[in-house]
Amino acid sequence: MAVKRLKFSKENCIGCQLCAQACSAVHEGEFIPSKARLSIESYYTSEGELKYKDSFCILCGMCKRKCPFGAISLDDKLSLDPDLCTGCGVCAEVCPKKVIKIREEKAVLCDTCNGDPSCVKICPHNALRFE
Amino acid sequence: MFGYQNKVLRIDLTKKATTMEPLNMDWAEKYIGAKGLAIKYLYEELKPGIDPLSPDNKLILMNGPLTGTPVPCSGKLAIAAKSPATGTILDCSIGGHAALKIKYAGYDAVIFEGKLSEPGYVLIQDGKIEFKDASWLWGKGSHEAEALLVDKYGHEASVLSIGPAGENLVTMSCINSDYYRQAGRGGIGAVMGSKNVKAIVVIGTGGVKVPNIVEVTAKLSEILREDTVSEDNMFIYDCGTTAFLEACNDGGILPKRNFSDTTDEEWTKYNGEVLLGNKVGKRGCGSCGLGCGNFLKIGDAICEGPEYESIAVAGPNAGITDPEAIVKANQVADDMGLDTISAGDTIIFAMEMTEKGIHDFGIRFGNKEKYIEYLKLMARREGVGADLALGVKKLSEKYGGQDFAMHVKGLEYPQYEPRGSWGMSLAYAVSDRGACHMRAYAPNEEVFAASIPPYTPEGKGEMVYNLAIYNAVKFSLVICDFWPLSIERMAEVMTMITGKEWTVDELNAVAARVIHLARAFNQREGFNRKDDTMPKRLVNEALKSGPAAGQKIPQEAFEDMLDQYYDVLGWSRDGIVPESILCTL
Numbered sequence: 142m143a144v145k146r147l148k149f150s151k152e153n154c155i156g157c158q159l160c161a162q163a164c165s166a167v168h169e170g171e172f173i174p175s176k177a178r179l180s181i182e183s184y185y186t187s188e189g190e191l192k193y194k195d196s197f198c199i200l201c202g203m204c205k206r207k208c209p210f211g212a213i214s215l216d217d218k219l220s221l222d223p224d225l226c227t228g229c230g231v232c233a234e235v236c237p238k239k240v241i242k243i244r245e246e247k248a249v250l251c252d253t254c255n256g257d258p259s260c261v262k263i264c265p266h267n268a269l270r271f272e
Numbered sequence: 273m274f275g276y277q278n279k280v281l282r283i284d285l286t287k288k289a290t291t292m293e294p295l296n297m298d299w300a301e302k303y304i305g306a307k308g309l310a311i312k313y314l315y316e317e318l319k320p321g322i323d324p325l326s327p328d329n330k331l332i333l334m335n336g337p338l339t340g341t342p343v344p345c346s347g348k349l350a351i352a353a354k355s356p357a358t359g360t361i362l363d364c365s366i367g368g369h370a371a372l373k374i375k376y377a378g379y380d381a382v383i384f385e386g387k388l389s390e391p392g393y394v395l396i397q398d399g400k401i402e403f404k405d406a407s408w409l410w411g412k413g414s415h416e417a418e419a420l421l422v423d424k425y426g427h428e429a430s431v432l433s434i435g436p437a438g439e440n441l442v443t444m445s446c447i448n449s450d451y452y453r454q455a456g457r458g459g460i461g462a463v464m465g466s467k468n469v470k471a472i473v474v475i476g477t478g479g480v481k482v483p484n485i486v487e488v489t490a491k492l493s494e495i496l497r498e499d500t501v502s503e504d505n506m507f508i509y510d511c512g513t514t515a516f517l518e519a520c521n522d523g524g525i526l527p528k529r530n531f532s533d534t535t536d537e538e539w540t541k542y543n544g545e546v547l548l549g550n551k552v553g554k555r556g557c558g559s560c561g562l563g564c565g566n567f568l569k570i571g572d573a574i575c576e577g578p579e580y581e582s583i584a585v586a587g588p589n590a591g592i593t594d595p596e597a598i599v600k601a602n603q604v605a606d607d608m609g610l611d612t613i614s615a616g617d618t619i620i621f622a623m624e625m626t627e628k629g630i631h632d633f634g635i636r637f638g639n640k641e642k643y644i645e646y647l648k649l650m651a652r653r654e655g656v657g658a659d660l661a662l663g664v665k666k667l668s669e670k671y672g673g674q675d676f677a678m679h680v681k682g683l684e685y686p687q688y689e690p691r692g693s694w695g696m697s698l699a700y701a702v703s704d705r706g707a708c709h710m711r712a713y714a715p716n717e718e719v720f721a722a723s724i725p726p727y728t729p730e731g732k733g734e735m736v737y738n739l740a741i742y743n744a745v746k747f748s749l750v751i752c753d754f755w756p757l758s759i760e761r762m763a764e765v766m767t768m769i770t771g772k773e774w775t776v777d778e779l780n781a782v783a784a785r786v787i788h789l790a791r792a793f794n795q796r797e798g799f800n801r802k803d804d805t806m807p808k809r810l811v812n813e814a815l816k817s818g819p820a821a822g823q824k825i826p827q828e829a830f831e832d833m834l835d836q837y838y839d840v841l842g843w844s845r846d847g848i849v850p851e852s853i854l855c856t857l
Contacts, residue, residue, distance in 0.1 A: 152554075155554055156556060157556050157558060157561065157563070158369075158559070159496075162489075162559070163489050163493070165479065166486060166489040167489065169479070170485055171479035171480065172340055172342065172481075172482070173477075173478065173479025175477035176479070182428075183553075183555055185450065185451045187415070187416070187422075189569070189574040191567050259489065259493075263342060263489070265496055265501050265562070266501070266509070
């Protein structure tokens with residue numbers, strides 16, 4: 142069976158950021174979007190366009206491949222071994238979706254909530270799916 | 273209680289000094305937040321009789337305990353002050369993301385006092401507040417100002433800005449955010465302009481804590497699916513407020529030509545189907561579940577909207593049927609920083625005055641090019657705009673036409689014809705900030721649900737009271753108008769988020785307090801029954817078309833409705849809140 146990944150359809154996104162609130166609730170114990178493991182926004186530009194920022198984990202595995210310490214593993218989800226992670230920041234640099242952050246000298250990444258992503262569960266119009 | 277940040281940021285613009293103080297939790301327990309709590313702060317802190325455009329006025333940005341949590345539709349910010357348009361209390365409600373950014377920056381409220389010596393903007397980055405020069409922004413449209421500030425600070429920043437209308441202290445000016453969201457009515461933008469504040473930029477990286485957050489999040493996801501984004505409510509996502517166009521036209525309350533009649537045979541030229549055929553995107557506010565915003569592009573016109581009010585006032589009420597012109601009027605009003613309702617009502621009043629030969633304002637019904645040009649002139653007080661910027665009340669006092677000057681206390685009439693929904697004439701008359709449709713939404717009962725006969729005064733006092741109670745507490749939590757949640761559901765989410773048990777009775781008590789307190793503010797300013805009025809047009813002229821053809825509202829029927837409303841609230845027949853209630857507030 143193919144690995145499930147997060148998928149985003151911008152046509153369905155209303156920019157409510159409930160996804161980031163749910164993610165941070167589950168991972169940080171607080172509604173704090175700045176610490177969520179995804180960042181999806183919609184915004185208007187001065188040229189009269191509606192644009193989307195869609196920073197979410199696509200399980201590409203670049204972080205695992207480039208980690209100099211083998212701290213990241215990937216099967217049907219990403220896992221971080223905090224004992225091996227030095228907070229060097231290579232994973233954050235190579236992440237194509239700019240999901241990974243370094244906080245207090247450790248990488249912070251998306252673990253797709255162990256196969257039951259909170260962001261997907263709360264998205265009101267199925268802009269985020271896990272399939 | 274959880275949910276709150278327990279912090280108020282007080283900004284003295286005169287001294288360019290800031291202080292942080294605890295939120296008054298005694299007041300929060302009685303008024304909760306947003307609308308109610310902002311009114312309480314203003315009631316306690318403003319002396320009666322101040323000039324709303326003087327540095328003595330305060331501009332309060334207030335969110336609620338639910339803001340910044342996944343309670344659906346909780347992302348609204350109350351912006352309140354004493355109204356420059358009416359002299360009454362004024363609270364507005366703006367969507368977008370500013371409410372959440374302020375909460376995440378760590379504040380329940382931001383209170384602006386005094387006045388900057390030069391045009392400036394205030395930058396709030398979590399705990400750091402800076403006063404910046406805005407000479408490079410002053411004079412620019414709100415859209416350009418927001419674009420420049422977003423370029424500088426990133427689109428994670430929320431920008432609240434005024435356009436030229438607010439800078440020129442036009443008493444119909446609004447405060448904008450996210451380009452197309454407004455704190456619209458009563459001249460709130462003029463208060464910001466009178467303080468020389470062009471914009472407020474907010475970056476918030478903090479969070480909100482609640483007990484049992486994982487269970488709460490799961491439960492809110494369930495409520496979102498079952499109760500918010502339900503089949504009954506999906507019209508909000510699908511159509512936004514354009515859905516009201518059809519409902520009001522069918523119901524005989526869509527106004528035509530400055531409220532001289534209803535029902536437009538040509539409405540299919542600009543109805544929801546036509547407008548939404550030009551939809552290029554969808555947007556909602558922070559924590560929204562529904563997503564009412566329709567981003568439209570039609571010809572040269574771009575707008576998220578237009579909303580029902582803006583369609584009606586620039587469409588049938590102006591004798592205009594061109595959808596591109598209607599959208600353009602919305603775009604220009606937003607950019608100029610003008611309330612579409614008040615500015616539109618003033619222009620259509622000018623149209624009727626010109627048509628009737630009472631005073632030539634140089635514009636007649638149907639003139640879509642001039643409608644748009646006049647918005648720009650009003651914002652800058654140029655040419656005929658210098659007069660039109662006065663608004664309907666002062667304009668009619670200066671030139672005549674008072675019988676069809678459609679306003680209460682100086683706030684112009686929203687786009688629901690009361691002769692087709694008699695209770696709405698009462699709702700407009702007794703609303704705390706002048707003629708407003710967001711205090712007691714009578715058409716819901718009298719027209720859409722048809723739960724009470726529309727063309728009679730009977731039972732309307734109690735009906736308007738019940739509708740007003742519902743909105744008063746809802747806008748104090750705060751939850752957006754578009755989620756028609758039950759008061760039981762309000763109690764449930766308040767309990768979940770604050771960790772304190774809230775009951776339906778307690779919420780109803782908050783609602784009553786808010787209504788009494790707003791009235792108390794106004795009566796301290798000298799308002800009473802004589803100011804709860806209905807334009808003579810509704811008494812003298814019967815509608816000619818539509819389901820309400822033949823209807824006009826006898827003055828005695830209106831007085832009867834006022835009596836009923838005051839009785840339900842325990843006010844005197846003069847509309848005065850008695851001391852026995854005042855001392856409980």
